[in-house]
Amino acid sequence: MAQRVRGENMNLDSKSLSTSATTPWLGVAFRAWSGTRWVETAVSGLDGRALAVAAEALESQLATGRTGGPPPGPAATTVGSFDTAPPRPMRDLGTEGTLARVRELFRWATDDPMIKFVRVGLSWNEEERHYLNTAGANCYQRFDRVRVGVIPVAIENGRSEYDVLQVGSLGGQELLDSLTETRVHQATAMAKALLKSRAPPSGLMNVLLDPGTTGTFAHESFGHGAEADQFVRNRSYLQPLLGKTIAPEFLTLVDDGSIPGAWGSIHFDDEGHPSQRTLLVDHGRFVGALHDRGTAFALGASPTGNTRRSDFLGQAFVRMTNTLIEPGDWNLEELVRETRDGVLLERWESGMEDPLGGQMQLKVRRGHRIENGQLTDLVSAMVLSGGVLQFLRDIRGIAKDENPEIAAGYCGKGYGDLLPVGDGGAYLLSRALVGPS
Amino acid sequence: MSAPSNLAARVADRLRGLAGPWDVFAEHSRRFEIHLSGTRVELTRGPLDLEGFGLRLLRAVEGQTGVGFQASTDFSERGVRTAVEEAETFARFNQFPAKHPELPGGRPSTGDGAKIVDPALWSDPAGALERYGAALLAAFEGRNGVVPSFSSIKATLTEASVANSTGLTYAYAHTAVETEVAVKAFGGPEGRPPGEYWFSDLGRRLDPGPLPTLAADWARFAEDARRAKSPPNGEVPVVLPPDVLAGIVPAVVRFQFGASARLRGLGVVSESQVGAEGLDVFDDGLLDWGVGSSPVDDEGTPQRKRKLISNGRASQLLYDVLHADALGAASSGNGVRTSGFDPGANLWLKFTRRPAPEASTIVIPPGNGGTDAEIVEQVDDGVWVQQIAWAQPDEMGGRFGGEIRIGYRIRHGKLAEPVRGGTVGGGVVTREGTPSLLHDLSVIGSRPKLMGSLSSPTLLVRNLSVSGDDHAPAPP
Numbered sequence A: 001m002a003q004r005v006r007g008e009n010m011n012l013d014s015k016s017l018s019t020s021a022t023t024p025w026l027g028v029a030f031r032a033w034s035g036t037r038w039v040e041t042a043v044s045g046l047d048g049r050a051l052a053v054a055a056e057a058l059e060s061q062l063a064t065g066r067t068g069g070p071p072p073g074p075a076a077t078t079v080g081s082f083d084t085a086p087p088r089p090m091r092d093l094g095t096e097g098t099l100a101r102v103r104e105l106f107r108w109a110t111d112d113p114m115i116k117f118v119r120v121g122l123s124w125n126e127e128e129r130h131y132l133n134t135a136g137a138n139c140y141q142r143f144d145r146v147r148v149g150v151i152p153v154a155i156e157n158g159r160s161e162y163d164v165l166q167v168g169s170l171g172g173q174e175l176l177d178s179l180t181e182t183r184v185h186q187a188t189a190m191a192k193a194l195l196k197s198r199a200p201p202s203g204l205m206n207v208l209l210d211p212g213t214t215g216t217f218a219h220e221s222f223g224h225g226a227e228a229d230q231f232v233r234n235r236s237y238l239q240p241l242l243g244k245t246i247a248p249e250f251l252t253l254v255d256d257g258s259i260p261g262a263w264g265s266i267h268f269d270d271e272g273h274p275s276q277r278t279l280l281v282d283h284g285r286f287v288g289a290l291h292d293r294g295t296a297f298a299l300g301a302s303p304t305g306n307t308r309r310s311d312f313l314g315q316a317f318v319r320m321t322n323t324l325i326e327p328g329d330w331n332l333e334e335l336v337r338e339t340r341d342g343v344l345l346e347r348w349e350s351g352m353e354d355p356l357g358g359q360m361q362l363k364v365r366r367g368h369r370i371e372n373g374q375l376t377d378l379v380s381a382m383v384l385s386g387g388v389l390q391f392l393r394d395i396r397g398i399a400k401d402e403n404p405e406i407a408a409g410y411c412g413k414g415y416g417d418l419l420p421v422g423d424g425g426a427y428l429l430s431r432a433l434v435g436p437s
Numbered sequence B: 001m002s003a004p005s006n007l008a009a010r011v012a013d014r015l016r017g018l019a020g021p022w023d024v025f026a027e028h029s030r031r032f033e034i035h036l037s038g039t040r041v042e043l044t045r046g047p048l049d050l051e052g053f054g055l056r057l058l059r060a061v062e063g064q065t066g067v068g069f070q071a072s073t074d075f076s077e078r079g080v081r082t083a084v085e086e087a088e089t090f091a092r093f094n095q096f097p098a099k100h101p102e103l104p105g106g107r108p109s110t111g112d113g114a115k116i117v118d119p120a121l122w123s124d125p126a127g128a129l130e131r132y133g134a135a136l137l138a139a140f141e142g143r144n145g146v147v148p149s150f151s152s153i154k155a156t157l158t159e160a161s162v163a164n165s166t167g168l169t170y171a172y173a174h175t176a177v178e179t180e181v182a183v184k185a186f187g188g189p190e191g192r193p194p195g196e197y198w199f200s201d202l203g204r205r206l207d208p209g210p211l212p213t214l215a216a217d218w219a220r221f222a223e224d225a226r227r228a229k230s231p232p233n234g235e236v237p238v239v240l241p242p243d244v245l246a247g248i249v250p251a252v253v254r255f256q257f258g259a260s261a262r263l264r265g266l267g268v269v270s271e272s273q274v275g276a277e278g279l280d281v282f283d284d285g286l287l288d289w290g291v292g293s294s295p296v297d298d299e300g301t302p303q304r305k306r307k308l309i310s311n312g313r314a315s316q317l318l319y320d321v322l323h324a325d326a327l328g329a330a331s332s333g334n335g336v337r338t339s340g341f342d343p344g345a346n347l348w349l350k351f352t353r354r355p356a357p358e359a360s361t362i363v364i365p366p367g368n369g370g371t372d373a374e375i376v377e378q379v380d381d382g383v384w385v386q387q388i389a390w391a392q393p394d395e396m397g398g399r400f401g402g403e404i405r406i407g408y409r410i411r412h413g414k415l416a417e418p419v420r421g422g423t424v425g426g427g428v429v430t431r432e433g434t435p436s437l438l439h440d441l442s443v444i445g446s447r448p449k450l451m452g453s454l455s456s457p458t459l460l461v462r463n464l465s466v467s468g469d470d471h472a473p474a475p476p
Helices: A047-063 A090-110 A181-194 A211-226 A228-232 A293-299 A334-339 A388-393 B006-014 B077-091 B119-123 B127-136 B213-226 B248-258 B258-264 B322-328 B343-347 B371-375
Strands: A002-013 A017-021 A025-033 A040-046 A079-084 A115-132 A138-156 A158-161 A165-170 A203-208 A253-256 A279-281 A322-325 A342-352 A360-370 A374-379 A382-387 A406-411 A420-423 A426-434 B022-037 B040-062 B064-072 B146-165 B170-183 B197-202 B234-240 B281-284 B305-310 B383-389 B397-410 B414-419 B423-426 B442-443 B449-452 B455-457 B459-467
Touching: A002 A090, A002 A322, A002 B040, A017 A090, A017 B077, A025 A047, A040 A047, A040 A138, A047 B040, A090 A115, A090 A138, A090 A181, A115 A181, A138 A181, A158 A181, A165 A181, A165 A406, A181 B119, A181 B146, A203 A211, A203 A334, A203 A360, A203 B022, A211 A228, A211 A279, A211 A322, A211 A342, A211 A388, A211 A406, A211 A420, A228 A293, A279 B414, A334 A342, A334 A374, A342 A426, A360 A388, A360 B397, A382 A388, A382 B397, A388 A426, A426 B397, A426 B423, A426 B459, B006 B146, B006 B170, B022 B127, B040 B077, B040 B127, B040 B414, B064 B077, B064 B305, B064 B322, B064 B455, B077 B343, B119 B146, B119 B170, B127 B146, B127 B213, B146 B213, B197 B397, B213 B397, B234 B371, B248 B281, B258 B322, B383 B423, B383 B442
Parallel strands: A040 B040, A079 A138, A203 A342, A322 A420, B234 B383
Antiparallel strands: A002 A017, A002 A025, A002 A115, A025 A040, A115 A138, A138 A158, A138 A165, A203 A426, A253 A279, A253 A322, A342 A360, A360 A374, A360 A382, A382 A426, A406 A420, B022 B040, B022 B146, B040 B064, B146 B170, B170 B197, B234 B459, B281 B305, B383 B397, B397 B414, B397 B423, B423 B459, B442 B459, B449 B455
């Protein structure tokens, strides 16, 4: 797999402005089957001599180990090319034009004297990946990704609180159009309001997740357990449940790398298999997992287009793309009433998987108390914990998809290999432990 | 071991005639990995070979400094020229409130430096990884119902170098090791779910010596996870070993004591009471085997040890060259090219990033609290937290919170039943007068341990918020 990345980064805060071109990332990863295992080498640049050295290093490892059978699973034979630039690529805006948009976001966020510090970050890149294998696969693809974040910080009596407005997608300048003055002001108003927020309640309670937090649950808590390399290692709490009902009938959960424009979408994975929509939970029944060629062979399944490398230096293994919980038929007011007493968790920050133990951690920036079926006080950052299977069983309702947005995040598997993934969902009501963060 | 290659000097040779100030940081890294699935080698990787440099130009722009930066993997005449052109272009857009930043000059006086190269790993990285993998598996042999289900060991060998327009040039080597081991306990009565302890660490050595002891601990934690109950709910005394503190303290301290935060009106207030009386906290860039240790920082300033908290009060800050100039101070040798996000990426790929104030290894010196058992004896009713899923502290707010992956209830001075699930959280360094981990310390243990970017003994915190439901059945 050969990779090239070019782009720009900009960071503007109350004290400094920093812009630069991204590192012109260029390199190649080689992989071969030794008879018993995959071996890989990689090298930066496309210099012929360096490539030859990397290839020789690979061959020297094969020479000592080639005693087993052929590589497991079906080799991709896909041939295809996706070289379409977005209608309005970021490159066309130029550094000055992009900077003007960054300054505008900054101005909107700083026109309130209570906001003491603001950081606006914008990055865009054009990435090319070219995958070739000995079975004839020849897959070229280009991605244009844009990501923007605005962080207003309010400070009072030594207490600092911030909110985050963050968006990202495949595409170009159109993403910037979605960042309106109103949305920035909502973030600054929230940062200020958080200065008066109370500590969240603590203990086991009804929890209503906002759409972004629902998406984080889909990815971190469920999706990682559905990566089939964990099945092969006997390291997934979900493995024995394949084919069984694990959630209410109204819950459907998918991984879909083929959504046009979504942050985690790809045309082909890094084994040359096309991306696809993979049903993981179908109306409450756990029906599928995410596969590379090796896990598909081991478990009698088919590759699902989920083999991904973070870059040419990262390994190719089973990863998610865009992981989503499909909408239900409640509206938010009904869910709040149904919650009766509990907490609404808003503005996801992160999650952490527990592939074998089936526990979950979700962190959010803020939320609201729900008392007597009404949204009441604003509360500060929270962490949610619980068993995923119990959480699924306790789901009482999912909202309609009134404002669909796939959140742009980065996923590490274990402790590294960060790559772009999308998460999505709708308001979801269940029950879990909550504490301050 | 031969002298490390000085790629920065090679780039500097091509920059003759370029107006200063400028500096170059370069790396040649070779990475090797072994991944085990159970007892089977699933994948070996390496060498992953990467050479690159980051060029920084400092230009006067409207009474401030325009910082132009460009990284590249192309060391050719043309590649270096392109990097200069890009950096010059971007310098014109950029602004930082430094007026006359001074890059370090001459040959840095680094003394003996710290130990940061594992010689056995350097001389035979693939062999060392294979031997370590074998030792890891051997440590679990004969253990009934406990296996490593997944392991990955990644070793990076780097020759780093820095050169600048004042004539400084310096090169050194270092090694880094990322370890991840998932240990599974299973078997026993039908239907009893398996348990896991998922260990990770970032260090500089590949030392199989401690593996038998570590494997015994990991096996116990995995077994105990199977019978763990939910923790209590409320404000309780909490014991935090270095394994947990490493995920909490460095992230908050490096931000709160960074000159970057001070310049922006964030972070700790000078001389404010941020910790318990008697508490000292250091940043030590010369600690043997510290992941942040190196003879010079990434700008060429010699590393040293700095006192950040003195008798509980905020003391020195962490400065790089630019922030030092902006705040009228001298660089403290903390100009680090960090990712700020992926800890493993902080030890290589540095050439892709520009310097910023950053901690090296945070050190909490040992106190007189004794051994872990002696600390526990001082708690009547509390919780020992052995592992948090991901503390992910809020650096700016100075708080942390996370799910307890495995811990123990403390009853009447002894470790009692295991706990799992629920959350623990609170302040780390918060504003004066509010409770926090460093402020409400009641006991500092006597036996320090180096974990990731922290060297600390076990700490007992008077009260932290724990959420749980200890009337609930054990989680599935």
